[in-house]
Amino acid sequence: MSVSPARLSAISAANNYRVTATVAFNESHTAELFGRNVFTDELMQARLPKAIYKSLRKTIETVSKLEPATADAVATAIKDWALERGATHYAHVFQPLTGLTAEKHDSFLEPDGKDGAIAEFSGKQLILGESDASALPSGGIRATFEARGYTAWDVTSPCYLLENPNGATLCIPTVFVSWTGESLDLKTPILRSAEALDEQARRILKLFGHTDVPLVTPTAGPEQEYFLIDRNFFLARPDLMTAGRTLFGARPPKGQEFADQYYGVIPERVLAYMHECEAELYKLGVPIKTRHNEVAPSQYEIAPVYENANVAADHQQLTMIVLKRVARKYGFECILHEKPFSGVNGSGKHLNWSLGNSVQGNLLDPGATPHENMQFLVFCAAIIRAVHRHGGLLRALVGSASNDQRLGANEAPPAIISIFLGAQLSDVFEQLKKGRACSSKKAGTIQLGVDSLPVLQRDTGDRNRTSPFAFTGNKFEFRAVGSNQSIGAPLAALNTIVAGSLNRIADQLEKGVADGKKLEDAVSEVLTQIARENGAVIFNGNGYSPEWHREAERLGLLNLKTTPDAAVWMVAPDTVECFERMKVLTKRELESRREIALEQYCKALNVETRIVIEMVSTKYIPTAIRYQTELARNINEIKAVGAVPDTRLFERVSTLIAGLQNELDKLTGMRGKQATLPDLLAEARHYCHEVLPQLNAIRQAVDALETVCPDDTWPVPTYEEMLFIK
Numbered sequence: 001m002s003v004s005p006a007r008l009s010a011i012s013a014a015n016n017y018r019v020t021a022t023v024a025f026n027e028s029h030t031a032e033l034f035g036r037n038v039f040t041d042e043l044m045q046a047r048l049p050k051a052i053y054k055s056l057r058k059t060i061e062t063v064s065k066l067e068p069a070t071a072d073a074v075a076t077a078i079k080d081w082a083l084e085r086g087a088t089h090y091a092h093v094f095q096p097l098t099g100l101t102a103e104k105h106d107s108f109l110e111p112d113g114k115d116g117a118i119a120e121f122s123g124k125q126l127i128l129g130e131s132d133a134s135a136l137p138s139g140g141i142r143a144t145f146e147a148r149g150y151t152a153w154d155v156t157s158p159c160y161l162l163e164n165p166n167g168a169t170l171c172i173p174t175v176f177v178s179w180t181g182e183s184l185d186l187k188t189p190i191l192r193s194a195e196a197l198d199e200q201a202r203r204i205l206k207l208f209g210h211t212d213v214p215l216v217t218p219t220a221g222p223e224q225e226y227f228l229i230d231r232n233f234f235l236a237r238p239d240l241m242t243a244g245r246t247l248f249g250a251r252p253p254k255g256q257e258f259a260d261q262y263y264g265v266i267p268e269r270v271l272a273y274m275h276e277c278e279a280e281l282y283k284l285g286v287p288i289k290t291r292h293n294e295v296a297p298s299q300y301e302i303a304p305v306y307e308n309a310n311v312a313a314d315h316q317q318l319t320m321i322v323l324k325r326v327a328r329k330y331g332f333e334c335i336l337h338e339k340p341f342s343g344v345n346g347s348g349k350h351l352n353w354s355l356g357n358s359v360q361g362n363l364l365d366p367g368a369t370p371h372e373n374m375q376f377l378v379f380c381a382a383i384i385r386a387v388h389r390h391g392g393l394l395r396a397l398v399g400s401a402s403n404d405q406r407l408g409a410n411e412a413p414p415a416i417i418s419i420f421l422g423a424q425l426s427d428v429f430e431q432l433k434k435g436r437a438c439s440s441k442k443a444g445t446i447q448l449g450v451d452s453l454p455v456l457q458r459d460t461g462d463r464n465r466t467s468p469f470a471f472t473g474n475k476f477e478f479r480a481v482g483s484n485q486s487i488g489a490p491l492a493a494l495n496t497i498v499a500g501s502l503n504r505i506a507d508q509l510e511k512g513v514a515d516g517k518k519l520e521d522a523v524s525e526v527l528t529q530i531a532r533e534n535g536a537v538i539f540n541g542n543g544y545s546p547e548w549h550r551e552a553e554r555l556g557l558l559n560l561k562t563t564p565d566a567a568v569w570m571v572a573p574d575t576v577e578c579f580e581r582m583k584v585l586t587k588r589e590l591e592s593r594r595e596i597a598l599e600q601y602c603k604a605l606n607v608e609t610r611i612v613i614e615m616v617s618t619k620y621i622p623t624a625i626r627y628q629t630e631l632a633r634n635i636n637e638i639k640a641v642g643a644v645p646d647t648r649l650f651e652r653v654s655t656l657i658a659g660l661q662n663e664l665d666k667l668t669g670m671r672g673k674q675a676t677l678p679d680l681l682a683e684a685r686h687y688c689h690e691v692l693p694q695l696n697a698i699r700q701a702v703d704a705l706e707t708v709c710p711d712d713t714w715p716v717p718t719y720e721e722m723l724f725i726k
């Protein structure tokens with residue numbers, strides 16, 4: 001009988017792991033550490049001539065074009081700083097449509113023509129890069145021979161240094177566009193949509209009598225959930241390594257039912273790891289605030305405070321990189337997949353979103369006076385309208401093979417996109433449906449000052465974990481985003497659809513006022529109309545309950561359970577119209593994103609299929625057959641001594657092996673079918689409705705074998721080992 005040495009040595013290695021990595025970081029150093037590797041505003045001011053600094057600030061604050069002379073001076077200042085700090089290269093960092101971070105590095109050194117070299121870095125090199133990048137997905141926007149892609153500096157997100165043990169790289173956040181100027185990335189729509197949001201929000205603020213209205217920006221604070229498992233286990237699991245999730249694994253005797261992990265004491269090794277991640281992120285200026293144990297065993301969370309949404313999106317990408325990189329130093333693998341282990345919670349990335357500026361503040365803060373309330377209600381109504389009209393789009397943008405495993409599994413929001421407003425605010429919108437809202441729900445707070453609107457209070461609502469889109473007192477939390485995803489697409493979509501709604505509202509209000517209506521009456525009318533037309537999207541109850549699913553259907557809300565079902569909503573006429581009106585993405589750009597989403601979905605399931613076939617053929621069936629042979633020998637030997645053998649276990653194992661073999665044959669029989677299908681959508685549906693259920697059937701057969709085969713022969717680490725040995 002062979003034992004499984006890889007698995008046993010993984011257990012012993014995990015048990016013997018001792019933390020050796022340390023980081024010089026304590027509370028008193030935190031302030032010095034923060035932003036140390038960032039070319040901050042302070043540095044810019046100190047290192048740039050006054051006129052150049054002013055010109056750069058103007059570019060940033062008014063989102064205008066950068067003058068070439070300014071660019072050259074800025075490039076020199078950044079280069080000098082980077083060289084002083086040990087940088088050898090600069091990299092244009094961008095976010096292609098894979099959702100991952102991409103970077104192209106170039107050395108500062110250039111031949112000086114006299115057999116030597118000098119460090120060069122011009123404004124042009126800072127601002128623009130040209131790279132082939134033809135293998136990155138474009139969703140049909142460019143043919144393979146039209147390889148040219150451009151990266152262009154996003155001045156609104158600061159440059160930073162990424163350190164490695166042998167030096168540092170100056171990183172320049174950039175957008176990535178094709179030769180025709182079409183967006184090939186996730187950042188361009190963030191920037192375009194932020195501009196649209198600013199323009200429309202300012203129109204509303206002006207209507208409310210504000211004269212000093214600086215740039216309105218969206219803000220974001222994404223909460224990142226993740227799993228940490230000992231790397232020895234990870235390396236012994238081809239499914240985790242390649243697909244990011246376990247495709248097999250019997251349930252352990254204990255899961256998360258005791259709630260002993262949630263907010264539990266953080267294990268020492270994990271805490272040491274978190275410390276170093278935070279130190280690294282502080283250096284990069286990422287405002288990390290919160291850390292804690294999450295619900296599932298070995299699951300954790302890291303969360304920053306709010307900041308400008310575009311910078312937050314860059315910081316989020318960095319957070320994922322740092323979480324993964326640092327994990328290795330602590331003998332861990334950081335798993336960002338949305339559902340790495342079945343039977344326990346998956347991981348999300350709750351996207352907290354708001355908008356505001358330095359003078360009017362957070363526009364989703366209900367405020368203390370009726371006047372502020374009225375303005376708040378307009379912004380709130382714009383969001384309700386946007387989410388109701390474009391719920392399909394929001395669902396589509398968080399769709400992926402991995403996030404489909406998590407959404408709707410009664411641990412994360414269901415696939416139905418609804419809004420949780422809390423009792424008080426919902427009541428206001430209920431009243432608005434009938435006409436005017438004159439009271440707020442709390443007894444005795446009828447306001448007489450402005451007769452059309454009540455005074456609202458902060459934090460009157462509870463939290464609702466089952467809602468995909470929840471108002472949490474002064475911001476909305478989009479909870480359906482997956483832990484593995486960039487926030488780029490959902491963020492740009494939120495900005496765009498809200499801008500689209502504000503645009504309609506501003507048109508109506510401006511017209512109303514021009515026609516001689518009192519602003520307050522015009523606002524009331526608009527709010528009533530929005531409440532009537534879009535009230536169906538508001539839901540404060542249990543999003544997991546079957547009653548809600550039936551009710552949602554009756555209300556006409558979409559319940560898009562899978563990525564192939566959802567993808568079509570990326571190009572719904574209403575959505576295309578809104579994105580084009582707001583000048584964020586063209587129909588062709590949206591179509592390309594839909595293509596890529598479907599393509600990625602098919603590829604992910606194709607990889608899972610291959611891993612399943614490989615693991616079943618080379619690990620599980622051989623293990624089970626060895627055991628079956630051992631049992632057969634045992635039967636023969638018992639017979640040989642004249643006793644009557646008990647053949648039940650042999651029969652059970654034989655039946656399970658035959659069953660597994662049958663299921664595997666069904667899967668291999670499906671191979672190649674996708675190539676015969678007419679288009680990507682048909683292919684995605686095939687993976688979704690035929691391949692995926694077959695993968696699950698195979699899993700069940702293997703998991704049943706795991707519970708009968710001898711433990712010392714099982715070829716891969718078990719759930720118990722992966723989730724509980726740390």
Ligand SMILES: NC(=O)CC[C@H](N)C(=O)O
Binds near residue numbers: 347349406411413465
């Ligand atoms: N505590 C929580 O909020 C759990 C969230 C859950 N892990 C998710 O996937 O969204």
